[in-house]
Amino acid sequence: MYSTKLTESGIEPEFGPFGPAVLKPYSRTRFATDGRALLKVYVGIDPEGRRLREATTIERAALRGISVPTVLATGNGEGRSWTVFRTVAGKPCSTGTPEAAEEYIGHVMAVSGRLHRPTAGATPGSGWGTPQASPRPASPRQFLLDQFSARCRWLPSWKVLAEALQPIDTHRVVHLHGDLKPEHLLVDGKRLHVVDWEASACGPAVLDYIDVAFHLVRDLLYEGVPAGHVPIDLLTRLPFSGPVLAWRLLLWLDRRRTQDIDLVSTHDIHQIAAEEQAAPAYRSLAQMVEFLRAANVPR
Template sequence: MAGGDEVLNSPVALRAIESRHGPFRRTSVKPYSRVFQALDGRSLLKVYIGIDPAGRRSRELEAIRGGCRHGLSVPTVLGTGFDGESAWTVFQLLPGRPCTVETLPGLREYLDRILALSGRLHRPVTGLAPGPGWMPHHSDPFTQRGFLLRQLSPRCRLLPWWAELAELLAPIDSHPVVRLHGDLKPEHLLVDGDWLHVVDWEASGRGPAVADHADVAFHLARDLIYGGLPHRQLPEDVIRRLVLSGSVLAWRLLLWLDRRRPEDITLVPPGLIRQLAALNRPIATWALLAQTISSLRARGVPR
């Protein structure tokens, strides 16, 4: 496996994985994971690195098991384990094409798929507590906003906007708690004829449905802007289909910046969080989000 030494510390573990599922070639590099595809096209090896590899692995496995029980088409787990500071899972490779937002028909199809998935996934569950993963734990101390704020790094508590963000997120404490995918974007939805396969569940959690909707809106804006696509020409009916909470969108934007370069989180324009939270109009909220991402891209923030 090319580049194997950088993701798995033990040659013995690597040989054992490849003897059953490989050999592999690397297909993508993300800040917190590496993905390899088997040369025979039957499986994918995902290696979790960086922030809490073991926890992200566990959350993904929990959500996949739960998604299967709820009738969602999710990847089959072929093997999983730990190696030093990293964790790994081998998934069966699913067929289908990723959704796209590069054309207006593709964008409409993508939102149709998202809303249908939301209808099945975001069903309130009595007694479900907010927190990471789909399985509640007795140690979960979270409110809805506490669950979102906990995902930001500790350094954010020292920044001028922290108290304001916590205040503006307070209304979501009254929202129903639902099961979340946690990272909804086009490449995580695979269309296979009449089937929709949903992949990449490592950010799964239990919280307000608007958090998943914020993921959709944020990734849509970022993908269009960083892809050089005409985000300003989106028809109003497309934008109105997005369920937008300005305060949760602000949180999602900050989460992105917090996980880029150390200095990027300091680039938040003064007053932005309150501006987004106050709009309550999809068109205006979308415009401000897109304007902000465009400005951050111009200042060198990596995708």
Template sequence: MTVGEAECRYGPFGRATVKPYSRTQRAIDGGSLLKFYVGVDPEGRRQREAETVWRAAHWGLSVPEVLATGRCGAGSWSVFRMLLGVPCGVSTSRAIEEYVGHVLDLAHSIHRSSPSVTPGPGWSGERGRPTPQHQFLLDQFSPRCRLRPWWAALAEALQPLESHPVVHLHGDLKPEHLLVDDHQLGVVDWEASSCGPAVVDYTDVVFHLVRDLLYTGVKPGSVPIDLITQLPFSGPVLAWRLLLWLDRRRPQDIDLIVARDIQRLATEEHAATVYASLARAVSDLRAAGVPR
């Protein structure tokens, strides 16, 4: 099926919503969503999401069915059946507590490990030579990062991840990707799915929550750190996540962070302290003009 045929069958689709790595259009009848993948590895992300959604559905998770998918002159695309539900909120302490609870429930369902699971993108496990867990994370940076003064220290700090079990990861956990419909939890946007240490998913939750609260005007000292300390944490992975965000923003943004800031995050052993450091760092970066 071509994208034109998909539009005739599942559309018409409305106005596009443009994000850094996707362009989406909802069907006028609300039944489906057309998604174009743009930016980093669009075809790989298309294939990865379609395959992971199929596997997640097989496990009994509520995920958007892939109605059609392909690649054409317009780009890599998929049409998904819309899921019912309301995105998790984080505007109150109660909402954040509920969101964290949903994350823990989801993690119990997807953080599965088996001898065939090896670090890397997607859930297929069909890879060549196994990649160490820390190297899989480092490989997600652009080549320019290898020249930065913090690179060697970060690579060393991530080494202990080799002792963590390799599990299935969502790869992009944030409130808008978890949809609540009565007592059922729907999960969307699986294009960043991968296999690696579970703490990567938990770190995504913390990073997105802290960053997004700060970008809505919450002061660093008002971020409800106590509500997220129950999640497993890793200082080195948190430093990696902050740097990955900067690497995928404006070319100059990666130079706004200095080695001592990364070392502070990577070596701190207490969750509350490292989350407070993250809040201050992100607040400074926002003030410097880094886009969300």
């Protein structure tokens, strides 16, 4: 059981000293100079909620046989939310070659096999916690729509997306990691460690798979890989949903500059959402991402 009594001022003497901070959009991380611990300070969107979600989910993921970093201490103070993890060995997955990308997708499928087991009583929402008693729990579709900022409800494409997402309500609700990027899967010989659980949630399993596919397409294109070299055939091995892919594209843009989401038209969203086959949908996504990159949309 991790410590919740340690104050932030006590972190350095107990687990440090720590090296320079690595800055990410929603966190600041520092490794102990002896390599045994990692300090994460949550910033940006809902720091305290993400701290609590990650610490709780890690304990539950371990019970599912998933190798995760141990939480040594966690808390908040001096206006900041933080967690100290025991570091785990391993190198992040890579997508730099076709062989590496295939290995990465294999690891995703292995982790998902443990994550996406049927879960009695699970309802859509952030984290894996016990759902609050509610006469009207959120539907999977409403959970997805609630991820957007309020301004998106005035977009011409909002109605198209909301209608397209209706079938998602028939999907079984399971536990999700929420951010299975290559850098969150650390390979140590034959062992796989899964880190960064702050985006964990409950929802349809296809959310994890679409997130993986979206990141792979976007990140390869932003690294300068030609669209024709993106491994579309590899991505078709993952479960697919056109409406969820359209949702993921809009969510990315909603979290960038205010004007970026206006670069995607209602026709673009309908084209992806209405596609029943994964390969043409991912090709359309690649074309859109190439256009958005040329328009200087931040990655």
